[in-house]
Amino acid sequence: MxxxxxxxxxxxxxxxxxxxxxxxxxxxxxxxCNHKELKKHLVDKSFYIFPSKEPREGHSNALTEAMAWGLIPITTSQGFNRSVIENDSLIVEKLDVKCFVNKIKYIIDNDLIEQFSYNSYNRVLSNYTDEIVLEKLKEEYDFLFNVKFTS
Incomplete structure (x- = not known):
């Protein structure tokens, strides 16, 4: 932890x-810890367990960072977790230890660690890098400020 x-x-x-x-x-x-230290701790890990029930959970930086290292997130659907991960097979139905264990067991038993690890890494690379987020933000601002209102 x-x-x-x-x-x-x-x-x-x-x-x-x-x-x-x-x-x-x-x-x-x-x-x-900082990113350099975090890398040392995560390099030999496969899963990121995120049992959040925080009612104000937004887009978790920790979740995105773990996925960027190729960790497979197993989490609740709290906040934006489902849309960040975009893989319902990694979302637990309820906040219960057995639900988390069953998800992990399924991934291991079906030899899906490499595939899901790659998917996590690629999801961040395709959606959450500085360049991509800045471009999406710019598009939203352009849309907001270039809309012509008619009455």
Whole structure:
């Protein structure tokens, strides 16, 4: 797990769940880091688990960054997750551990890691680079300011 929590209650909750599950030796919690450090942490990973239920979830930068590294996102449909990923087979039906496990198991059992990893990387490359986003933004502004109103 990588990132900082603003809530000590949530941090304690996560740490207690890890301890209760006897997974302390298998789960590392690292603080937020820059892109160079992030690369070191993600280079040998396959999945990005994003169990968001945040009601104000928008377009998650963390989700896009993980996909840019070729990680396969498994997430809820909160916010813009579904449209960012554009692959319903990576969206869990409900916020439940078994749902996440079943998605991951399906991908592994059907030898889809390479394909879905490539799809994640390519989705970012095709839609979310600076150049593409700036061009889309420019098109929207051009549309907004060049529309002629008639009464």
């Amino acid at each position: 990588i990132g900082n929590s603003e809530s000590q209650f949530y941090t304690d909750y996560i740490n207690n769940k890890i301890k209760e599950s006897n997974l302390e030796s298998r789960i590392n919690i690292l603080p937020a």
